[in-house]
Amino acid sequence: MSSDENTGVAVELLEAVHRDLAATALTLALPGSDDARLDIRSALAQLDDYILPRYRSLDAPLLAVVGGSTGAGKSTLVNGFVGHAVTRAGAIRPTTRQPILLHHPGDGRWFEDQRVLPSLARIRGTVTADPVPASQAGPTPDAAAITSLVLVAETAVPQGIALLDAPDVDSISADNRKLAGQLLAAADLWVFVTTANRYADAVPWRLLLDAASRDIMVAVVLDRVPPAAEAEVSADLQSMLNREGLGAARLFVVPEAPLDGMGMLPPAAVEPLRTWLQELAADAASRADIARRTLNGTVKALGGRVEAVAVAAGAQERAADVLAGDARDAYRDAVARILAATRDGALLRGEVLARWQDFVGTGEFFRAMEQNIGRFRDRLGAFFRGEPAPAVRVETAIETGLQAVILDEAANAAEDADARWRSDPAGRQLLGGDDLSGTSDGFADKAAAEIRAWQGSLMELIRTEGQGKRTQARWLSFGINGLGAALMIVVFSMTAGLTGLEVGVAGGTAIAGQRLLEAVFGEDAVRRLAQKAREDLHARCQSLLQDEQERFLSRLEFPGGVAPEVLSGHADALRRLAASA
Incomplete structure (x- = not known):
């Protein structure tokens, strides 16, 4: 069977999984049903946002999502990567509450339609010729209803990879936290930003463990590290990554340094990260390997979720x-x-x-x-x-x-x-x-x-x-x-x-x-x-x-519904699909 035929069979299976999960109604109030309903919602979102789009477009640019805790310096890091202010704290017009996706101008076609993250509308953002200083940027608007994704074409972003600046994973806004999780689930690779005094926090580690379960490539950026503590803190963080199955994650250290008037880091602070991403973008084989690795790990994890839903559906049937x-x-x-x-x-x-x-x-x-x-x-x-x-x-x-x-x-x-x-x-x-x-x-x-x-x-x-x-x-x-x-x-x-x-x-x-x-x-x-x-x-x-x-x-007499054995069959098929790749 040819590669295209294999892809077609995989897409047919994934579409059937999506259809049957969407038809699964766990109506009865049973222990574990809330978790299973969350599994259904998460699985459907990931199928829509990442798995199906990636299978249908295996040659699309990688999507690197920059995520992390509140105040970790994600946006500052993104600004430093491209060399000037492009986040809201800089000078995006229109000023929005939406997340920002930076891509090379030649890759715009991959993101302008609803191929990935179809639930988010697209807004084309521009960078002003006269950036606003960070001190004048004003507060971030309330993120009560995030419905759009701002696309910004940026020549500093290498072709073959795109950067998405996500909301805080531990935001006080439930909508922000939900969106952060959705964006990370749609990523081919993560650039996870934490700080010298918050790298052991529970919320980021729950997400990192999810990345490990999906076998996703992760780059961890340890930000604002005092020079005197760099060796100790980076060694401790690397030890934690090794214990949790993330030993292969790349670790980048950004030293503590003053920002300039535009809120920018010194160029040298983010040069190692910039170089690594540029090398990935330049190597088509490496990009394809990352995409396949993340996709297969995500499909395998999806199989586990579908199996959990099948168990819950069986419990509903018995009850x-x-x-x-x-x-x-x-x-x-x-x-x-x-x-x-x-x-x-x-x-x-x-x-x-x-x-x-x-x-x-x-x-x-x-x-x-x-x-x-x-x-x-x-x-x-x-x-x-x-x-x-x-x-x-x-x-x-x-x-x-x-x-x-x-x-x-x-x-x-x-x-x-x-x-x-x-x-x-x-x-x-x-x-x-x-x-x-x-x-x-x-x-x-x-x-x-x-x-x-x-x-x-x-x-x-x-x-x-x-x-x-x-x-x-x-x-x-x-x-x-x-x-x-x-x-x-x-x-x-x-x-x-x-x-x-x-x-x-x-x-x-x-x-x-x-x-x-x-x-x-x-x-x-x-x-x-x-x-x-x-x-x-x-x-x-x-x-x-x-x-x-x-x-x-x-x-x-509940509407629709799919037999538990059908869902179990899907779970087995997903595991075989992941293993075969």
Whole structure:
């Protein structure tokens, strides 16, 4: 595969990583999620600002970012490098709060578009013929909203390399600190400026360790060093660099010296740094080697970040599964309790029992069934045809009792699910100030409508079963509502198998209902009817409560998202890409 083809494959991978990272939503409040979200933002920024631009333009000039702590003398060093004042403390017009990028006039095309640092607009700066003395430059404007990059063409900057004067890494302005980090992450090499009395500060070293993890070339400038302390301080700093894996960093010492009226260092103070950068710029092979080294180290570090995001995404997925499982368990248990209440005779008490006894009559009903089911059928058939209201009252009582059970258990499920979620930080975050511990608005009406629909389907079962010529006369003589009421009673007294009955319930009235149905349809048909009716009731209860649990589950439906294994695959591919180079 040719070099261009390799580059194309690498760019395709990096674009896929960018797309999938941007689609990764770590919504749940889990330990480590904040760090992972920061990893996503940092990775996306570095892909935009440095990795993708560098892969697409491997022959572009090197970008050397000059960074360091507050008061370290970065801008003074840059001015000294080019030989006159070009920073804001000198005489850039327009005066801006933006960072300044100095480049050779022949390299302007590489930086004038949005190839690197695409989030920053470009402003073309100029150097006045009559520089303003440092004492008259005035305070630096507030950097509350940095949106632009000032480009300054400068012949003193060698072609093949550009210098970017970054804000302080430890600025009191959060925006300044953020921008400093962004600019350093976009660099091919760092010129890191510190001072004799601040070189051990924690903030700069955190950034230097990040440079070590990326294998980026670093030049450390030790500024304002008293001549008497130069040997001791430089040796101590070099020892620290060696311990932290930065032993290859070039160390330049700038002696303490007075500035002239324009705020300029003596030319000799920055000559070693100037010479080194000019030599790098003049050697195309060295520039390419630096670019490849930094790029590969950055891609390797990106792989680690993507893997950390994959781990966080996996934790999010598992946490969401736990919360979903808690809600489903609560409502599944509620369905089981509803079905148990419809199976063990619990509904054949109170109003339902009274209406059923009104319907079937007193002891005469049972004596008639025991003595002669045929004669009983004739007498009862006339009763049904003349007075249908008692059967309807049984249906109404069953609807009322069953609705009460469903409402009670749905409320219990909601309370249980709400409590489980509130015991979990991620669940509390998703619930926020909403109280889901009760049933939803309109649930009682939905339950009543579903029960009536079940009763209607049960009547249709009886009609379908009675379509045969032999049974049609029988079920017509008893009446559809009467047989339906009897079937409901049988369904609500099933405790074992398909036809096992709790004989003691309501003085044997359930037995009477079953015998009545068997007299019309036969024993096997009654089993089949009861089983179908129970299955239909089960399905309707499940549907009702599944709709209710959606109040919880819908909060786990996050937009977009990428599977953790996809991100892990990207991480492996990035590590292979870095290793192959």
